[in-house]
Amino acid sequence: MPQPKKKMTNTRSGNRRSQIRLSEIALMTCSKCKSAVQPHVVCKICGYYDGKQVIDMDKKEKKVLTETHDHDHDHDHKHEAK
Numbered sequence: 001m002p003q004p005k006k007k008m009t010n011t012r013s014g015n016r017r018s019q020i021r022l023s024e025i026a027l028m029t030c031s032k033c034k035s036a037v038q039p040h041v042v043c044k045i046c047g048y049y050d051g052k053q054v055i056d057m058d059k060k061e062k063k064v065l066t067e068t069h070d071h072d073h074d075h076d077h078k079h080e081a082k
């Protein structure tokens with residue numbers, strides 16, 4: 001098996017990796033609601049892409065409403081215990 005001739009020091013790998021960084025996420029404005037959206041990604045606020053309704057936001061809102069409760073469930077239900 002071929003092996004590297006010299007041990008790569010922590011400094012050398014660190015110096016190389018210093019050039020690796022996340023590029024800034026490109027953003028464009030939504031043609032419908034003017035919010036910042038990623039290109040080639042459906043707008044999460046209004047569900048529009050390329051001037052067309054892709055996601056039915058009405059159905060999504062209803063789903064959210066059914067998932068939410070009047071109270072959080074961190075506590076026990078006292079009325080169930082006798």
Ligand SMILES: [Zn+2]
Pocket residue numbers: 030031032033034035043044045046047048
């Ligand atoms: Zn939008």
